[in-house]
Amino acid sequence: MWYYVENGQQRGPVVDADLDTLRREGKINSETLVWRDGMENWLPLSQVQPSLATAAPVAGATAGAGGGVICSECGKVFPVSEVIRYGNVWVCANCKPVFVQKLREGVTVSSGPLEFAGFWTRFAAYFVDSIITGILGAIVGGVIGAVMGAAGATKGGAAGIIAVQLTAMIVSLGIRAAYFIYFIGKDGQTPGKKMCKIKVVNPDGTQVSYGKATGRFFGYILSSMICGFGYFMAGWDEEKRALHDRLCDTRVIKL
Ligand SMILES: [Zn+2]
Numbered sequence: 001m002w003y004y005v006e007n008g009q010q011r012g013p014v015v016d017a018d019l020d021t022l023r024r025e026g027k028i029n030s031e032t033l034v035w036r037d038g039m040e041n042w043l044p045l046s047q048v049q050p051s052l053a054t055a056a057p058v059a060g061a062t063a064g065a066g067g068g069v070i071c072s073e074c075g076k077v078f079p080v081s082e083v084i085r086y087g088n089v090w091v092c093a094n095c096k097p098v099f100v101q102k103l104r105e106g107v108t109v110s111s112g113p114l115e116f117a118g119f120w121t122r123f124a125a126y127f128v129d130s131i132i133t134g135i136l137g138a139i140v141g142g143v144i145g146a147v148m149g150a151a152g153a154t155k156g157g158a159a160g161i162i163a164v165q166l167t168a169m170i171v172s173l174g175i176r177a178a179y180f181i182y183f184i185g186k187d188g189q190t191p192g193k194k195m196c197k198i199k200v201v202n203p204d205g206t207q208v209s210y211g212k213a214t215g216r217f218f219g220y221i222l223s224s225m226i227c228g229f230g231y232f233m234a235g236w237d238e239e240k241r242a243l244h245d246r247l248c249d250t251r252v253i254k255l
Contacts (some may be wrong), residue, residue: 006032028045167182
């Protein structure tokens with residue numbers, strides 16, 4: 001377990017592998033002070049690297065100098081013969097069951113390349129979701145209309161009818177919001193996206209938060225303005241991002 005200093009604050013504990021990740025992400029460098037149990041003083045990372053190297057050599061190069069490779073799960077070094085390769089990451093025999101389990105659960109391997117879903121796949125998913133939310137909205141809207149009608153709202157003339165329509169509109173927007181925010185925040189997949197085997201993720205492949213899912217929903221609204229121009233942006237973006245993906249820094253990937 002390592003502790004390190006970031007912006008004058010002590011952080012940690014993290015394991016060797018995390019230290020590598022932090023270095024790769026540029027959050028720490030060779031000058032960063034690190035400490036672990038048993039060390040007398042905090043030392044720059046560059047000075048503890050020799051000891052770190054025995055456990056987990058410098059990241060960046062997956063193939064270590066001694067001909068070994070780093071397991072992407074535990075961060076330890078193994079001979080090439082003892083690891084399996086998945087995309088551009090290596091996994092040791094010990095970590096393989098956990099790794100495979102993660103793959104099954106749809107956890108994206110952060111160091112692997114993301115495969116972005118194209119416009120038509122996303123359109124198909126969106127189409128399915130629109131039908132589902134449309135049906136839900138029609139049912140709930142119908143009930144509300146009937147209840148308000150029975151309560152005499154429509155007897156007030158035009159104003160009453162507008163009130164009923166307005167309520168139905170707000171409710172249907174509420175249903176869409178709840179649907180998209182719940183499913184995207186839960187596991188990045190609405191039923192439509194599940195069907196099309198695509199998923200909303202952060203740029204590093206991790207699960208988006210409910211907060212981000214909420215922001216993204218409002219991004220949808222922006223994207224649908226100007227005749228859906230925001231959606232079409234996914235058609236020519238190099239990472240296939242629609243306007244709402246750009247705004248919320250999300251990606252849609254193939255599973
Ligand atoms: Zn391992």
